[in-house]
Amino acid sequence: MFRLLPADGEARHARHDESLIALAAEWGPHACIWEAEQGLVVPRTYQRFSRFSQACSDFAEQGWPIAVRQSGGGIVPQGPGIVNLSLAYAVQGKPLDHSDQAYLLICRIVSRALEEYGVAAHAQAVEGSFCDGRYNLAVGVGGRARKVAGTAQLWRRHRMDPAQDHCQIVLVHALILASVDIAAVTLRANGFEQAIGSGRRYVPDSAVSLSELCAAEMDPRSLTESLKQSLARKIAAI
Numbered sequence: 001m002f003r004l005l006p007a008d009g010e011a012r013h014a015r016h017d018e019s020l021i022a023l024a025a026e027w028g029p030h031a032c033i034w035e036a037e038q039g040l041v042v043p044r045t046y047q048r049f050s051r052f053s054q055a056c057s058d059f060a061e062q063g064w065p066i067a068v069r070q071s072g073g074g075i076v077p078q079g080p081g082i083v084n085l086s087l088a089y090a091v092q093g094k095p096l097d098h099s100d101q102a103y104l105l106i107c108r109i110v111s112r113a114l115e116e117y118g119v120a121a122h123a124q125a126v127e128g129s130f131c132d133g134r135y136n137l138a139v140g141v142g143g144r145a146r147k148v149a150g151t152a153q154l155w156r157r158h159r160m161d162p163a164q165d166h167c168q169i170v171l172v173h174a175l176i177l178a179s180v181d182i183a184a185v186t187l188r189a190n191g192f193e194q195a196i197g198s199g200r201r202y203v204p205d206s207a208v209s210l211s212e213l214c215a216a217e218m219d220p221r222s223l224t225e226s227l228k229q230s231l232a233r234k235i236a237a238i
Contacts, residue, residue, distance in 0.1 A: 012034050020086055033083065035083060044070070049196040072152065084173065088171045090158065090167050105172070114148070129150075131152070147208070154170070156169045
């Protein structure tokens with residue numbers, strides 16, 4: 001059973017969920033549902049580009065600061081209308097032995113929450129989407145699939161008891177596009193890729209916001225808060 005941290009409604013730093021690793025090591029499985037401050041988040045590999053530092057300064061001045069996360073993947077937007085779900089727990093063995101199970105767990109939680117809005121999502125890669133991966137959650141099939149959520153992982157070794165072998169703490173994260181302007185955030189992501197000279201480009205039509213898929217008419221803030229409550233119910237049901 002996961003202990004869900006209470007939410008206070010405040011926007012968090014993009015690496016807020018890394019604090020769950022220590023909590024999981026000390027007290028067992030933990031989870032949090034949260035929104036981050038507006039900005040872009042990139043993996044450490046982006047730091048190899050010679051123009052990275054200047055691009056970070058320029059985007060920070062525009063109100064889009066860049067955070068460098070410890071997990072892999074690619075660039076993702078953060079901010080209002082983007083809901084984050086993070087789970088942290090301990091396992092015994094090598095990360096590769098448990099990586100797929102961690103992704104399947106968080107995909108199951110998110111997909112079941114989306115079902116409450118009449119949205120059927122499944123795991124698959126979506127060409128042209130930012131931070132693409134085979135454990136995206138997408139709607140539609142084949143070339144018509146659109147990404148509604150992305151996932152990532154971070155692993156840390158931890159010795160829970162001096163007499164035990166090292167165990168692993170996994171932090172698995174989902175970013176859900178709840179109520180956000182896909183064209184606008186894709187434009188920002190493309191702008192940063194262009195600024196550092198990476199050559200990567202993303203297609204707005206490869207992603208979709210839950211607000212566009214949801215049959216019920218709800219204002220953006222109400223939909224975002226409703227999704228958080230749905231996710232909390234699914235976590236409690238594990």
